Amino acid sequence: MTDYRPDPALLAKAETLTEALPYLQRYAGSTFVVKYGGHAMGDPELARDFAEDVVLLKAVGINPVVVHGGGPQIGAMLKASGVESKFVDGLRVTDEATMKVAEMVLSGQINKEIVAWIARAGGRAVGISGKDGRLVTATKMKHPTHDLGLVGEIDHVDTTVLDTISRAGMIPVVAPIGIGKDGESYNINADTMAGFLAIATGAERLFLLTDVAGVLDKQKALLTDLTPSQINLLQTDGTISGGMIPKLQTCIDAVEGGVDAAVILDGRVPHAMLIEIFTKQGAGTLVRLG
Numbered sequence: 001m002t003d004y005r006p007d008p009a010l011l012a013k014a015e016t017l018t019e020a021l022p023y024l025q026r027y028a029g030s031t032f033v034v035k036y037g038g039h040a041m042g043d044p045e046l047a048r049d050f051a052e053d054v055v056l057l058k059a060v061g062i063n064p065v066v067v068h069g070g071g072p073q074i075g076a077m078l079k080a081s082g083v084e085s086k087f088v089d090g091l092r093v094t095d096e097a098t099m100k101v102a103e104m105v106l107s108g109q110i111n112k113e114i115v116a117w118i119a120r121a122g123g124r125a126v127g128i129s130g131k132d133g134r135l136v137t138a139t140k141m142k143h144p145t146h147d148l149g150l151v152g153e154i155d156h157v158d159t160t161v162l163d164t165i166s167r168a169g170m171i172p173v174v175a176p177i178g179i180g181k182d183g184e185s186y187n188i189n190a191d192t193m194a195g196f197l198a199i200a201t202g203a204e205r206l207f208l209l210t211d212v213a214g215v216l217d218k219q220k221a222l223l224t225d226l227t228p229s230q231i232n233l234l235q236t237d238g239t240i241s242g243g244m245i246p247k248l249q250t251c252i253d254a255v256e257g258g259v260d261a262a263v264i265l266d267g268r269v270p271h272a273m274l275i276e277i278f279t280k281q282g283a284g285t286l287v288r289l290g
């Protein structure tokens with residue numbers, strides 16, 4: 001008999017694969033909503049890795065629903081037309097001209113780029129916005145001090161179009177735009193949109209991919225697990241600020257709305273989603289009811 005000694009690196013890979021088994025069994029048939037942020041999109045290699053992860057989830061029987069952002073790309077297009085972006089509480093003040101540009105960039109450009117990345121990775125994606133199939137109906141958001149123009153507040157989610165696409169073996173990719181009662185477009189923050197879709201689809205997981213390792217404490221150490229009450233304390237003591245506040249509010253709303261867990265993940269780390277889902281170690285910050 002030959003003395004066969006497998007390469008230890010190969011053995012480690014095989015162990016990782018067997019480690020994934022209980023997670024594969026647990027998650028088959030469930031829905032994962034994945035928000036892919038505008039900041040995470042710049043690098044083609046990361047876009048390819050992201051698309052491969054989504055296609056792998058679909059292949060193992062999970063139903064991924066991708067919601068994408070595109071804030072920086074909308075900002076760049078507006079700037080090229082000589083329009084400065086204005087934000088109130090992290091929301092883009094959206095007049096009619098800005099809405100046209102936002103819809104063109106989100107639905108026309110970014111949505112189709114993601115569809116193409118998924119196609120290259122061997123999957124079949126259908127790119128829509130919240131207007132298609134009246135997925136997301138919205139009204140003008142009322143803000144206590146500012147007129148935000150065509151920023152939308154979500155009234156209702158009808159998941160028929162998502163269910164139809166997923167059941168046909170395809171992956172829905174959703175641009176964060178809602179439809180008003182007269183067919184008008186509303187600009188919706190992509191994190192908020194992803195949270196609503198996660199609740200409405202009864203998702204097991206909501207992933208928010210961003211440009212930090214997760215939620216960091218004051219010493220910049222990663223906080224791996226948080227409950228809604230711990231998040232409230234972090235906000236009170238100033239540990240979290242800026243864009244992280246609405247992001248974590250979306251996580252709280254999602255888990256209080258029935259999503260098992262919401263995870264803030266580093267979109268700059270290759271295959272962060274797979275590490276989080278299929279390894280014991282996980283990645284990012286997981287938010288769950290205490």
Ligand SMILES: Nc1ncnc2c1ncn2[C@@H]1O[C@H](COP(=O)(O)OP(=O)(O)O)[C@@H](O)[C@H]1O
Nearest residue numbers: 037039210211212214215216239240241243244
């Ligand atoms: N405690 C914290 N831990 C991590 N990030 C934080 C924290 N507090 C504030 N932030 C900021 O939140 C940002 C993520 O929110 P945002 O810029 O809105 O992300 P995205 O554009 O991906 O939606 C981080 O880049 C970071 O600057």
Ligand SMILES: CC(=O)N[C@@H](CCC(=O)OP(=O)(O)O)C(=O)O
Nearest residue numbers: 038069070071091092188189190
């Ligand atoms: C109302 C509002 O602010 N809408 C966002 C929609 C895109 C978005 O949320 O993109 P990111 O996730 O990449 O930031 C905007 O116009 O920028």
